[in-house]
Amino acid sequence: MSDGWLALLQQAFSLLLSFDPDVWAIINISFSVSFAALLITIIPSIILGFILAFSHFRGRWVVTNLIQTLQSIPTVVIGLLVYLLLTRQGVLGDLKWLFTQQGMILGQMLICAPVMVALSQAAFSSVDRRAWETSRTLGASWLRAVWTLCQELRVPLLLAIIAAFSRILTEVGCSMMVGGNIMNVTRNIPTAIALETSKGDFAQAIALGLVLLILALVLNFILGSLRGKALPRSH
């Protein structure tokens, strides 16, 4: 590694460890927006995943395919859709959410929901049907039985949540279009990395990239430890 790269890396660590206000404001916005989007989406997505796996209503096939398609839509297209909804002439224009964190949360919800629904549907489809029947016949309410299945499927459901969180925390297209990359308001890690790289300020870009890398490591370790405890079950 050249001296230039080492110097950049040193500067990046220095920005992080000295708690540079600009860098940490960006990190704060990134996490608060993505956590908010994730928290709002978790319960409805998991319940929808359960319904799609366990019920046989007319049109289930269409909904399932639609959700799977939504997973693969580029985030910039979702950004465009949300932009059109939030612009003054848009359906949700009166909310005045364009270039705000609320707008970014809305966009990220649309990005993470299909991932969580599809992965939780797959998880619920794989569960032993007897778990549901046992819970219900022992007198559990519908919600308690769903909660029991969530406990039985905690590892794949956590995987779904982590996959969705990773997708929204690292997406740049929607945040850039809907948030506008305004410093201390809507600038998050991916949009800041894109901007600082284009300006040639690699130290801040690397510092923010390191945060994402550390996060990826932490999430993988958490998942790995959970997987390790979840031994294959005999019936």
Added chain:
Amino acid sequence: MASSNSLPTSTPVQIHAQNVLMKFQKNTLFRVDELNFKQGDVIYLQGDNGSGKSTLMKILAGLIKPTEGVILDQGFTPKPWWQTDSLLGKAVYLHQHPYLFDGSVKYNLTYALNQLKLTPSERSSRIKQAINMAQLNDLLSHHASDLSGGERQRLAIARAWITQPKLLMLDEPISNMDKHSQRLVLAMINQLKQDGTGLLISSHQTCGLTALCQQHWHIKQRTIHTSMHVPTVETVHQTNTTELHYGTTN
């Protein structure tokens, strides 16, 4: 489909099936004009493999709906308005291979207790009785997946017993079990019978378990035949049913 009647709770509880037809796609599995399963009944449900014994039990438990017909319940404590249409939790169904939740034996045993409004002393008393009945004293902290087949079945019966069900359906409860486990499970079932629990026990062949029964339902040629005559055990079974009480097996 099913409905709850608000009869006085002193009325013996029962599940009543009328004009039930069960089909899978276009194939008829079975049909029956009328079936009554009430508290105090001990019924032997006989049928070949694939004849629909488990399906019938699941219908009576409210887990699946029949293609045609109605299932009525009578005499149960009225449920909240949002559950009035549900048969679930009234006649408890135990799978042939019981499902144990991912947790300890104690977690499984107490799973259903959280739904019941019990005082702490009632709760601990039931837990103690269930543990003694199933002889699971040394296994409480073990993970449920560590149990043997017989232990799993005993835990499943104890888990159902702890809710003190009025009606209990056991699907092939002693199939593929060693003699010792069979004796313990038979003792538990005999105890349930003595407690007055209505029991519907399925088996594809007569055995020591069916000797406990007073009625006979037989799924034959896609029809359910009922009678008060229970077939005798085909093979000589040395176990005297009076010895099946769990207290005498220790």
